[in-house]
Amino acid sequence: MKEIKALNKKMYKKFNQEKKRNNVPESEYVTEMRNPQNIVEFDNLKTYFYTDQGTVKAVDGVTFEIPMGKTIGIVGESGCGKSVTSLSLMRLLQGPQGQISGGEIRYNRDEQPVDIAKVPVKLMQKIRGNEISMIFQEPMTSLNPVFTIGDQLSEILKLHNPDMDKKDMEERVIELLRLVGIVRDGISDSYPHELSGGMKQRVVIAMALACNPRLIIADEPTTALDVTIQAQILDLLRNLKDKINASIMLITHDLGVVAEMADYVVVMYAGRVVEQGTAQDIFHNPAHPYTVGLMKSRPVLNEEIGRLYSIPGNVPNPINMPSHCYFKNRCEKGVEKICGGEYPPMIDLSETHKVACYRCNEAVQEGGEADGN
């Protein structure tokens, strides 16, 4: 453990020095998009947490892209790295442990595409909240209780548009609140505790929209809300996306929400993408045993089932991941001879549909369910 601590200290120092440099040459972070129709391309992104117990590979080689004007849904259970992926994109990782250790996040900026992983801090401050913004999970904790919501909304405007005058700003705040459907007299003078959960989430959405972002990251935007309020918020998000022509990166564990909102779906497991494709691909022909298991383990309204399917076992320990497929020990299709080898590469099933499984082409064997612990 002492050795790890000493090693980590060196790492932190190295990362910190790189971050503190003043004049980073443009050549270091300017890149080319692989496809100019994409807003963001993740390319083999690796985000590690250097903890005293060992290195946690929270995101380990994630590759996918977000096309312009589309909604992409990222699904997975807690701890699979979906939130860390989005935090990497915002460069909001908890330092000094959390660091982007490899790969590229290419972002299609108006002037020129940049690699978010290497962008200097100053430029990142211009992008964050302005061009890429985020909606957090808990509206109760992501608003400041001692400021009125009007103050909190104008703070963002002030920060990103320093020469905006006061009157314009007030008008913009009202406009934003109208956009999310909670405009009424004196609303901008109210404090967060005076609003209900659904209204608070609308305020958080208004904050995310304040600077006309090109990409909105919604990290579990409805998990803390009731179903009826969830329906309202999802409806709002869908309409807004078309109105302001932004892309949405929707992170959730609820397959129903994804099916309703997303054009493309990425399924993550233990820090890696196991399957990706269009919503139709994923929901009609799921190929990875994990995706199949995830879908079968949820009861669906008005569908009768004898016994719920449950994926046996647990997610493996994130420190010391095995070298073979991470899902092997929980997989009912696993075969030692094939799956015991290297981690499976991404296999193209069709133009849009990709899966990381050696045995995805073979039929799923029904039954064989076991309750692990």
Place this chain on the structure above:
Amino acid sequence: MATDNILEVRNMVKHYPIKAGVFQHTVGHVKSVDGVSFNIGRGKTFGLVGESGCGKTTIGRTLLRLTEPTSGEAILNGKDIFKMKKRELKEMRPHVQMIFQDPYSSLDPRMPVGEIIGEAVKEHNIVSKADYRDYVLNIMEDCGLRTYYIDRYPHEFSGGQRQRICIARALALNPSLIVADEPVSALDVSIQAQVINLMRDLQEKRNLSYLFISHDLSVVEYISDVVGVMYLGNLVEMAPKKELFKNPQHPYTKALLSAVPIPDPDVKMKRIILEGDIPSPANPPSGCKFHTRCPYAKPICKEKVPEFKDYGNDHQIACHLMDEK
């Protein structure tokens, strides 16, 4: 009392006083539960759904006398829980147990698993001292926990295993009724399935009855026999599971059901989106409490409280629109 019911709740009311001023006098009441009646059959599951703040958790807590009821009765095995004295209550406790929502905060971090499960067994003298350890091990096995976990501490377990410990703790007293308050809401999807399956297996094995409280309609549909839908402290609709989900009648139930996202990108449902938020239970609307958000509200809904009536097939509904049909 019908012999096949383990619990009959009649007109349960729970009002929390709102206090204000220097002298803390009561200025009003939060009407958390405002006259609710239902039965739970022996070996059956009664599912209670509703949005947050509708009073479903208060019902569970009041049934165990964790909070004192304002009025009403709850008859368990011929005795009214709400009228029991302290000693009778202690005798009743082993029969009704509770599983809480958050397995992270409902286990004592400084107690090993064996003690967590066995503490109440000792207190209530369920088994003799000689059999005690075997008894605890047996319960652990039933709940899918390895027996060598007995000396471990809660922090060594994952969420799903912790919830298994909570279930084992409730089960150790040999209860006939378990109040499960959102037992799977804090768990991941694949772990949810394991816990739900475990609860079902145990029900079959021990003829348990559940009061299953949840906001997740698809889980409630899966596990329940009879389902009650609550809104602002009242039941608005109650029916056997199949009847309720195939043939929902109350506008609130319909909206609630249509709001559940379906995991199929091609199904584009006609969604009923309710306007606004749930009103405050301290100052509920007059007449039918749902009229402020109801898309079909009529003048009568503002004035008269609808009766909770049986419209055939054990389907009880509280809505004025039913009488017009």
